[in-house]
Amino acid sequence: MQPLHDIRVLGVTVFLAGPFLCMNLARFGAEVIKIEVPKRGDPVRGNGPFAGPNGIHSTRQTDQDISTRFLKRTQGVKSISLNLKQAEGRDLFLELAKQSDVVIENLAPGSMQRLGLGYDDVSQANPGIIYCSISGYGQTGPYASWRAHDPQIQGMSGIMDMNGNSDGPPTRIGIFISDLVTPMFAAYSILAALRHKEQTGQGQYLDASMMDTIATLMFMEPLEEAIEQGEPMRTGNDSRGGPTGLYHTQDADIIITVASEEQWQRLCRALEAPELKEDERFATNQARNVNLDALRLEIQQRLGKLTREVAVEQFEKHDVPCAPVRSVSEVMADAHFYQRGTLRPMWHTTLPEPIGGVTAGFPVMFSGQPLPDLSGAPTLGMHNHEIYGKLLGLSGEHIQRLQTQGIV
Known part of the structure; x- marks a missing residue:
């Protein structure tokens, strides 16, 4: 079952939020093309631990080693290298955009505009494009220019003020919650925009803010009442009312x-x-x-x-x-998740067997038939000849020239 089999996505994405969004669209069959800087790629490619034929380790050991962080975020995605700072690289991107349905980027606000590849530029080449930007604070507002990763968003959004014990400091949530939840909102916003395009033919620009996302989650709860009554924001493992909470038995x-x-x-x-x-x-x-x-x-x-x-x-x-209350090790060993496909082995496209460790599957099961398994994470520029050759019709000599000039 591949409901997005006829959708092509261009992703100028790095770190977590943008790649996670792209990977989840790929789960539904979209052709997702990740644009990476020639020779360097996504910065996460250099972040350990690394997986390879000899297992998972903290430092690189062979040319096949790849960051487990990158593996977990780019399953099923194609990789091409392209220098967007060069004029010919910009032109190639616009040619790709003409044949695409969605553009996703999570660079610092204004970065794509400075490259001449903002929504206005791309929509001139393809008026029906759905263009989604993910950023820490949004493309507008007083904080738009502030740099942010998940820890800063947790601090600015107020969610750290809710987390932790009442007599302790604000506490960061252990997962990168804003990097993971914002792409979910963005994903179904993209699907809604695609539906709107089916009905009207009109493209659309989507501005997804990580801080706004967390704020909308928080204020589902009656925090204003706690503030008014002077109650502590942080309740730790207990509840604001009743005996709900954590208790200790003899052994756990x-x-x-x-x-x-x-x-x-x-x-x-x-x-x-x-x-x-x-x-x-x-x-x-x-x-x-x-x-x-x-x-x-x-x-x-x-x-x-x-x-x-x-x-x-x-x-x-x-x-x-x-x-x-189970340990993470207990969860990883639970057959429940593997039977349902929630946890899956990690794959890399250059290796014939799964790599040690696990990656996330999809938490919703469809009655018709299961979603297809995603292919492994790509090597840098792995799909250059496929995309530039088959999609844009460039010859091998042309692609070689682009490589020599540092454009791809």
Whole structure:
């Protein structure tokens, strides 16, 4: 099943947000062509650890070694080299854009315009183009010129103020959340723009801001109420209300959710603690919130006498939402993810066998038929002859001249 089989994407993308967007469009069958700087490529190509025939290691060992970061972000993508700072390189890009449906870039705002390849320039060559820019703060506004990666966005967006313990400092979320979630918003915005183009023939410019994305996620929650009431932004592993949170058993941690009166009643039965229901401090949801520290202590004292296995079994038996807090190693070893295709082996196009480690699959299963497996990550300029030769009709001698002149 390749619903985007007739869509061609040009990606002037580096690091994570842009490449992640491109890879996910490739999952649905789009032909995604990654534009890279000749001889250097995406900066991530030089970032370890590296994978090769001898496994994964911290430094390069052979010519086949490739960054595992690059592997995880460019599965199924084609690579061509092109110097956009040279006039002939710019012209070649515009020729490619004429035969493409989507352009994606995540350079610093204004970079593509200075190259003469901004939306206005490209749309003159192809009025129907969907052109998507991803940046830290957006193409407009007071912060547009500020440089940013995910850590700066987490700080500026306020999400670090929500994360961490109430008596501790703001804490960065462990994954590059703005680099990963913004491309998701961008992906379905591109699909909406393509649908609009089908109906009207009109192309469109999409301005995706990483900070704006995180802000829209945060303010789904009633943060303004917490601010008004002077409550701490950071709640750590606990909840703003009720005994939802992290608890310690004899041998491991678990996390439970108690978000309703019915769940509270079931929790008391699971703990075999009818006395908690009869305690006036915990008789109502409001009373439980007022006496939350005391309530959590009561629950912890009872859970501390059980093993994780027994505690989870008890909560499951009484239909209380509960799960063990697992290590990343436990998750990687769980057959569930491989059966569903959520985690997959990493591939590199030059090697016949999967490389050690895992990369992400796609978390949605389709009833019709599965999405196709993506090919491995490309070497730099691997598809030059295919794209310049077959798509633009350039001869081998022409491509050789471009290479000699440093254009490709």
